[in-house]
Amino acid sequence: MSKLQLIATSAFGIEAITARELKKLGYFEQKVENGKVTFSGDESAICRTNLWMRTADRILLKMGEFKALSFEELFEQTKALPWDEIIPMDAEFPVEGKSIDSKLFSVPDCQAIVKKAVVEKLKQKYKCEWFEENGPRYRIEVALLKDIVTLTIDTSGAGLHKRGYRKLVGGAPLKETLACAMILVSHWKKDRILLDPFCGSGTIPIEAAMIGRNIAPGLGREFDAEKWPLVPQKLWDDARDEAYDMMVEDQELRIHGSDIDEDAMSIARYHAKKAGVEDAIHLQRLPMSDISSRYKYGIIICNPPYGERLGEKEAVENLYREMGTVFKKLDSWSYYVITSNMEFEKLFGKRADKKRKLYNGRLLCNYYQFFGPPPPKQTINIQNTQQ
Structure with a gap:
């Protein structure tokens, strides 16, 4: 080669x-x-x-x-x-x-x-x-x-964000590639609960489930280079076999997605099924104000409305204030929020521990990262035996 x-x-x-x-x-x-x-x-x-x-x-x-x-x-x-x-x-x-x-x-x-x-x-x-x-x-x-x-x-053809599972389009969809970047920046681990309270068509929960089960994102689609003589078909077959072998289909995950829009939730359920991870995600219609959890040390990753459209600014500002109140109750959790609204921290009521500039399409955004306490380390008791 x-x-x-x-x-x-x-x-x-x-x-x-x-x-x-x-x-x-x-x-x-x-x-x-x-x-x-x-x-x-x-x-x-x-x-x-x-x-x-x-x-x-x-x-x-x-x-x-x-x-x-x-x-x-x-x-x-x-x-x-x-x-x-x-x-x-x-x-x-x-x-x-x-x-x-x-x-x-x-x-x-x-x-x-x-x-x-x-x-x-x-x-x-x-x-x-x-x-x-x-x-x-x-x-x-x-x-x-x-x-x-x-x-x-x-070599790709269609952009790699097109995984093959998104057949329906909701409002203001988040690219799958950006959703994955947000998850990977958070260092979320598959043994921790993950929640997206603005999940829309389900992109963040679905991508998290694919990461948690080690599902290669390109398994459900084709690529231009598959038809090239330069790349023998055996190499594609071997790469796909490797991907299937590395998949962990029975991995238990605690991933939750919610949204106030029932139509969006229907789309999310459809996409989760197409992606083969519907059993790994709990999806429900729920206003953000009703968010709560009995679990500790969870992670919120979300893409709330930005208020870019005329007439939305006041409603979005009120939403960010409400987010600050609701998220504060989850005091052992970490929060990761992307928005183009530069007043987010002031409205949310807390300064981010870290910010990262990201582009959602052509829109410059900040990815606000609020770090909660780390989960306690599990101790393993090792009993020594004498022979």
């Missing part, structure tokens, strides 16, 4: 979590930058990372990186890359692009030049003048940042 340069893209603010996930999979040779983690791996890494990454948006195959100040430089250096070793004759290879702080600022022109350069490279190998592009997809991206060009091919 060959050594490949791969890129796991992620939302701003969670790159370190994505890097930690890659290390857990055994990919230690990596470079963390804004919005991405570059790492090394062989062809099997394409399969394993697409199946297992919970916080990454996509897995990209890095073809090359170089400086270009003119369209001629862009064309020649693109053409010099080994496209013919990756892309088959019948491939569909659309080109997308973006340019930030670069002399080559016209994205459509950059896309057209990269497309032309790839075509010229493929012509040399396949000895033809026209490509039908009716085969597997190889989505190429040309990304320019301060005159540095990075060329990649997307």
Whole structure:
């Protein structure tokens, strides 16, 4: 197998979590930058990372990186890359692009030049003048940042947040990748109770249950690279077999989700069933004001309304005040709340122990972390026996 340069893209603010996930999979040779983690791996890494990454948006195959100040430089250096070793004759290879702080600022022109350069490279190998592009997809991206060009091919296809279980859409859905990042930041453990009092369509509880049972998030979907000759079908079969072997289906979990909206709860139940974790989550219609628990040392992770829409501000401010009162009664619990409302701490009535800037879509948010006392350590009595 060959050594490949791969890129796991992620939302701003969670790159370190994505890097930690890659290390857990055994990919230690990596470079963390804004919005991405570059790492090394062989062809099997394409399969394993697409199946297992919970916080990454996509897995990209890095073809090359170089400086270009003119369209001629862009064309020649693109053409010099080994496209013919990756892309088959019948491939569909659309080109997308973006340019930030670069002399080559016209994205459509950059896309057209990269497309032309790839075509010229493929012509040399396949000895033809026209490509039908009716085969597997190889989505190429040309990304320019301060005159540095990075060329990649997307191995994932649809974004990795599309696990395959979300068939219905509720109001203001939280991306699965961000929900996982919120859970992983909290260091929630499967033996502790977890509660989301604003669970909506169920994303946080479902993702927590998948983490608790070690279910690979990509098991229920397909990827573009599954149809590539570069990645043999056996590697995909082996990666899926590994994922099924590592699943802990009988893991007992205490995960609760509630919401005031009964329609949202119906959607959450449907999604939990599609994800195969309906028996691991207790879902019920419940106003936030009625939240209580007899358990200690639990964790609340939630995405309450932000009040971004006109006319919602006063209602949301009152909600945050009520959250402060209700959560305070759970005095041994830890709370994790994401919101774009910069007055949250003041309204909640408590300063967060830690804050982390995260993006929910394009909306800049703070992830407020309030740490409760740690659970008491369990002591194990060991009786020595004399022989």
